Amino acid sequence: MTTAGVDPDADRGPARTADRALRVLLAFRQRPEWGVSDLARALGLDKANIHRLLTTLAGRGFVLADPDTRRYRLGPAIAVLARAAERGGALEAAARPYLAELAHDLDESAILNVPHGAAYRCTLAVDAAGPVRYSATVGETIPLHGGAAGHAIFAFYPAETVRHLLDGALPKFNDRTVVDVDDLFTRYARVRADGVAISHGEYDPNVTSVAAPLFAAGQVVGSLVVIGPQDRMSAKVDTVVDRVRAAAERLSRLLDGVPTP
Amino acid sequence: MTTAGVDPDADRGPARTADRALRVLLAFRQRPEWGVSDLARALGLDKANIHRLLTTLAGRGFVLADPDTRRYRLGPAIAVLARAAERGGALEAAARPYLAELAHDLDESAILNVPHGAAYRCTLAVDAAGPVRYSATVGETIPLHGGAAGHAIFAFYPAETVRHLLDGALPKFNDRTVVDVDDLFTRYARVRADGVAISHGEYDPNVTSVAAPLFAAGQVVGSLVVIGPQDRMSAKVDTVVDRVRAAAERLSRLLDGVPTP
DNA sequence: AACGTCGTTTCAACTATTGAAACGCCTTCG
DNA sequence: CGAAGGCGTTTCAATAGTTGAAACGACGTT
16 A cells, blocks of 8 residues: 655755654544654654654644553643644734635625534635624634535545544435435535535525635645625626635645644 | 742752643633733743744644734643543542542442532442442533532632533522522632532432542632432431542542642 | 834755664574 | 564664854834
């Protein structure tokens, strides 16, 4: 299979030691548990070097060594940082102008969503100006199968992960909600092909939404959605699709400062 | 002492550069946005040094610079890592033997819970051996006010944060559920004083649970709970309290390899 | 216009980092 | 049962990355 060997782009940039420590952290995306030698081989670095880095990371709680097996896992500091990022993260700050631009130009509400376990959450919204508009509830959490914003996120999750998240039945919000798992995956294939998800009232009835995924470091980190009354949206859906997709792509490009190997 | 009075938490450990990079990351707990000079002062390091470290962190997506304000926020890589830690994290791995020991010795089910937005989630469970037992659903998400496990976590959140999380009404699971916000905070004060939370059927009726908080780096990262039928638990509640509290303290000590300043 | 602050760049001195090698310790293999 | 090979850890001299003061240009304020 793929068991990736040495990362192509080795130590680049100014602070080599720090960069290597970050590469060590990122290695835990591929495997939850690493031994020193194992990790050294995977990153193409020396055993002693990795040992030192892991010790340092452990000293701040970024990784934790099992005292028995002597193998390392991601530590509690990650969760702590994630909590800090949830509110003050760059994603929200970076997305704000994009949402504002979309909302203004398209005259519909624009929302930023991020995955949240088996659901997604609206973390930032800029409502349209007019009197008739979709008014988003910041903080609202919606099950992953409930609407275009969710499709745009979870279509880019590994299928196995999605299946694991979907352990119960899918609640039906109205007669348009996708509740069959196979239908959901068919839908996802379409979303991946198109680069956007379009929902006609799957979650809120009489509402059309267009969503595009946001990527960072090669992974989905959220979605951008423009949403409004079905009749008004239909007239301009092509424009909306183009704009949402373009905005998401630009924002994604902003988000990965560099491809994280 | 011999050295100058200010010796707060200097660079300790072997990999100084990497350690400093981690300290930079952890600084974002205190403030969501930092400028270079600001951060340099806060950490007692040189401007140029911080600049280099931030650039390196940005190169891997751990922080992101706002191109206009030139200030930095936590980046998308944090969320990516957090997702990896959610499944393969050290907390779950480290807690397993403790849960097993509690479940075995006390003859009741033992569960690990972690905060999850405005709720908490059961991520690991070891059921009691007998035929009559509480059988936990791994993956289940319960609103923060629903049971001892939640109290043990959110009692140690900043009150302001809890208020912010509780934007809607509190659903009532049964007639014992705490639904008044002031009652909840009174309850939290008690939990902080005792070091454990005890619930008699607040979420599931006829079930008593005893929960103790887990700390890492000075922050709550989860809770350990022992849970079982009300009548059977009543007879041994004192023992259970002692054991759960002790287990949580030992596990917490294991989790902070070192106080993260 | 002068000042202060910001982020960035530069550069020589330094020292922390590096990686090969050796070390115990363990399990596995012959 | 001894050898062999794996593991994580420690050691150490040479190297090379890091360090921090200083200088820079840009911006905003006084």
